[in-house]
Amino acid sequence: MSATPGPISSATLPPLVRLHRALLPDYNRKASIYWYAVVAVGAALTLFALYRVMSLPPARIAQTVAGIVIATIAGMFPVKIPRSKNSIAAGEIFIFLMLLMIGPSAAALAAMSEAGAASLRTSKRWSSRIASPMMAAVAMSVCGWIFQAATPHSSQHASASGGLLVGMLMLISVVYYATNALLMAALPHLKRNETLQPILILRELGWVGLAYTGSASIAGLLYLTSLQFGVSVLIAAAPIIAMFLLTLHYYFNRQQADEEIRAARLQAAEREAEQAAKHVRELRESEQRFHSAFTHASIGMALVAFDGRVLQVNAALIRLLGMGAEEMIGRGFSEFVCEEDIRTLGAQIARVDEGEIDSSAVELRCRHRDGKDVWVALHCSFFSEPGVAAPCLIVQAQDISARRVAETRLQQIAFHDSLTNLPNRSQFREHLARAIERARLSSRHQFAVMFLDFDRFKLINDSLGHSVGDEFLVQVTRRLRQSVRPSDVVSRLGGDEFAILCTELERQETAVQLADRLLQVLREPLQIAGNEITSSASIGITFSSFGYQTPEEVLRDADIAMYKAKTSGKARYALFDAGLHAQVSDRLHMEADLRHALAAGELSVAYQPLFSLTSGRLKGFEALARWPHPERGLISPALFIPVAEESGLMPTLSDFMLASSCRQLRRWQNMDSSFADLKMQVNVSGHDLAHASFVDRVKNALRDAQIRPSNVTLELTENILMERLDGAIQTLAQMRELGVGISVDDFGTGYSSLSCLSTLPIDSLKIDRSFVQKLRARSKESEIVRAIVSLGNSLGKSVIAEGIETPAQ
Numbered sequence: 001m002s003a004t005p006g007p008i009s010s011a012t013l014p015p016l017v018r019l020h021r022a023l024l025p026d027y028n029r030k031a032s033i034y035w036y037a038v039v040a041v042g043a044a045l046t047l048f049a050l051y052r053v054m055s056l057p058p059a060r061i062a063q064t065v066a067g068i069v070i071a072t073i074a075g076m077f078p079v080k081i082p083r084s085k086n087s088i089a090a091g092e093i094f095i096f097l098m099l100l101m102i103g104p105s106a107a108a109l110a111a112m113s114e115a116g117a118a119s120l121r122t123s124k125r126w127s128s129r130i131a132s133p134m135m136a137a138v139a140m141s142v143c144g145w146i147f148q149a150a151t152p153h154s155s156q157h158a159s160a161s162g163g164l165l166v167g168m169l170m171l172i173s174v175v176y177y178a179t180n181a182l183l184m185a186a187l188p189h190l191k192r193n194e195t196l197q198p199i200l201i202l203r204e205l206g207w208v209g210l211a212y213t214g215s216a217s218i219a220g221l222l223y224l225t226s227l228q229f230g231v232s233v234l235i236a237a238a239p240i241i242a243m244f245l246l247t248l249h250y251y252f253n254r255q256q257a258d259e260e261i262r263a264a265r266l267q268a269a270e271r272e273a274e275q276a277a278k279h280v281r282e283l284r285e286s287e288q289r290f291h292s293a294f295t296h297a298s299i300g301m302a303l304v305a306f307d308g309r310v311l312q313v314n315a316a317l318i319r320l321l322g323m324g325a326e327e328m329i330g331r332g333f334s335e336f337v338c339e340e341d342i343r344t345l346g347a348q349i350a351r352v353d354e355g356e357i358d359s360s361a362v363e364l365r366c367r368h369r370d371g372k373d374v375w376v377a378l379h380c381s382f383f384s385e386p387g388v389a390a391p392c393l394i395v396q397a398q399d400i401s402a403r404r405v406a407e408t409r410l411q412q413i414a415f416h417d418s419l420t421n422l423p424n425r426s427q428f429r430e431h432l433a434r435a436i437e438r439a440r441l442s443s444r445h446q447f448a449v450m451f452l453d454f455d456r457f458k459l460i461n462d463s464l465g466h467s468v469g470d471e472f473l474v475q476v477t478r479r480l481r482q483s484v485r486p487s488d489v490v491s492r493l494g495g496d497e498f499a500i501l502c503t504e505l506e507r508q509e510t511a512v513q514l515a516d517r518l519l520q521v522l523r524e525p526l527q528i529a530g531n532e533i534t535s536s537a538s539i540g541i542t543f544s545s546f547g548y549q550t551p552e553e554v555l556r557d558a559d560i561a562m563y564k565a566k567t568s569g570k571a572r573y574a575l576f577d578a579g580l581h582a583q584v585s586d587r588l589h590m591e592a593d594l595r596h597a598l599a600a601g602e603l604s605v606a607y608q609p610l611f612s613l614t615s616g617r618l619k620g621f622e623a624l625a626r627w628p629h630p631e632r633g634l635i636s637p638a639l640f641i642p643v644a645e646e647s648g649l650m651p652t653l654s655d656f657m658l659a660s661s662c663r664q665l666r667r668w669q670n671m672d673s674s675f676a677d678l679k680m681q682v683n684v685s686g687h688d689l690a691h692a693s694f695v696d697r698v699k700n701a702l703r704d705a706q707i708r709p710s711n712v713t714l715e716l717t718e719n720i721l722m723e724r725l726d727g728a729i730q731t732l733a734q735m736r737e738l739g740v741g742i743s744v745d746d747f748g749t750g751y752s753s754l755s756c757l758s759t760l761p762i763d764s765l766k767i768d769r770s771f772v773q774k775l776r777a778r779s780k781e782s783e784i785v786r787a788i789v790s791l792g793n794s795l796g797k798s799v800i801a802e803g804i805e806t807p808a809q
Helices: 015-023 029-054 058-075 091-101 104-122 126-150 155-160 162-191 198-204 206-229 232-296 315-321 339-353 401-415 425-441 457-464 466-483 509-523 551-567 578-600 637-647 650-671 686-690 694-705 718-723 725-738 769-773 780-795
Strands: 300-304 310-313 359-367 373-383 392-399 446-454 489-494 497-505 526-528 531-533 537-543 573-575 604-611 618-629 633-635 679-683 712-717 741-747 764-767 798-801
Touching: 015 126, 029 058, 029 104, 029 126, 029 162, 058 091, 058 104, 091 104, 091 126, 091 162, 091 206, 104 126, 126 162, 162 206, 300 315, 300 373, 315 359, 315 373, 315 392, 339 359, 339 373, 339 392, 373 401, 401 425, 425 446, 425 489, 425 497, 425 551, 446 509, 446 551, 457 466, 457 531, 466 489, 466 497, 466 509, 466 526, 466 531, 497 509, 509 537, 509 573, 537 551, 551 573, 578 618, 578 637, 578 650, 604 650, 618 637, 618 650, 633 637, 637 650, 650 679, 650 686, 650 694, 679 741, 686 725, 694 712, 694 725, 725 741, 764 780, 769 780, 780 798
Parallel strands: 537 573, 618 679, 679 712, 712 741, 741 764, 764 798
Antiparallel strands: 300 310, 300 392, 359 373, 373 392, 446 497, 446 537, 489 497, 526 531, 604 618, 618 633
């Protein structure tokens, strides 16, 4: 195997490598070698020059230091020549002067110092700040040695051949410039891997060579003068040179400022002329654009005088209204507006005319030539344009007929049921809110609300299909509309739920009579897709006399009354009363209390013993849930078990019963070896059988209590077992495989099929207490009990009789 090495941290690199990366981060190999070579040679020559200078007499050393300082300071203040890229620097004058007076070593040190000061001022990279002075030292050292070898050494010869000396110095200055320029230009070329072209570089920087030549000539003249009149001439010449440079600097700056003022004035004049021409051009173009836009606009446009006369129209408006231009120009624009909207248009135009608003927008109907109405979004504003005789209004009309149709359709969709075209819940709520407000303001405006739910609609959908179910709803909607008063509002709230708002009731009996009539009408059979369908409805009725404040309260109470009608036998109506509301509220409070009791562990378990009638021995116990309510006392399971099933709390309650009874059974079994075979029977509901994880939950309870599955029997009532038979078979089979017993509770009170009894995976039958309590000799109950016992024995099922309290029983 091989692995790709990851990036190396800079902290782990050698110090020299880190220094190289910091100085030369973008240098390639060739450029790096060149840079190190130039710096090394320059440093060596600098040290050599320093050594040579230090060996001079003290006076010469002092002159050298003074010259280096002056050259460095002068080099930091170049004088720029106006209208050119050239500048004059006094630093080179003193460098060449030191070459003549002291020698190449002093000149090399001065050149290095002047170049270092310049690079500090112009560059932020230390690679340039280091290399530039080294290159200057190399160039001046080489040129200085050449000049020293080619010129006379004595002052007499120098003064005698002054012209030759100055000429040689000027020639050497050109060589110095060329050498330094090429040394500096080579570095970027190497970095870019480009070929160095010395001729092009020297041609581009030729003016710099001329500046160097001028500086050399001045230095030569100063040197020759000092030979005749002494070194004091140089001292006097320094301020003169400085004053000369300052004067040039001031003069050039003034010229530059005057030039900038003249250029600014010229540019301002040119801009004013351009702006004037542009303004004229824009006015012309604006007029052209307006006429072009007006003529070719895709929306209708017209110029209208403030008295309403049409001055000009475009093709789009002609198409919109189906009229010719000659038919419209000169007529009042209001003649093309529907009569109902003329006042609206006139008011908007008047506000613009009076300056109250700059523009107005309104939606209104215009009249097409063929007589139909055209909805338009009309925008009018003040208009003044070259070419138009007087200010007027510009009117824009955009056809919005399609949008208006779509909005009407959306309104229909938003507030009406798509199947029956009845008002939907939102629309019915608005009607009901208005009825509540009217009833609140006056007792004469009483109303009633009926909540209808069809009793067999789900059976129709499931057996005949949804298309038949939809047609059923359409036909019963037609019957409802035909049966109510014209002022009543019929609404479909959703599914098979309908509501009827009966307004302006003189007495409550009117609503009751209507409910009777509806029940009769809805009982009549319907012919749908070749099927004769008979259905009925449960109706809940409530009245405004209860002082409702919101539509939700009305629908809630009507729904409660409908639920009462359905539980009372269906196909009937029920009137809402305060007692119904109290029952629902009590049920909601019981659900909240049960939820809290389960979470807080407030429920308990009672254990009813099971005895063998043959031996009289204790066989086990039946676990019974008990709820000691802190305020209501002991609440019967017959009350809170249905609440748990409806509210989804049954899994939590069943888990509590399984865990508690299994743990208690384990404690009893551990008390004595004779209790090792005790069994526990736990009631479960139909919701538990339908729960996907019920088998796993039973396994967890058995594992946590460490008891055998055969010691636990689950009890289901006969009705629950038969109602959920199809879904329960698989769960019962899994329980049987696990080893858990299954018992049918309340056997004989339900409607079980004996054909299923032999195939169901059950272990025992439990005779209901109602039969046991009525056991007497030769009674019907005793015969039923005898038959159940015989049936259980024949099927190999054990039989349990619940509630035996007397020896006779």
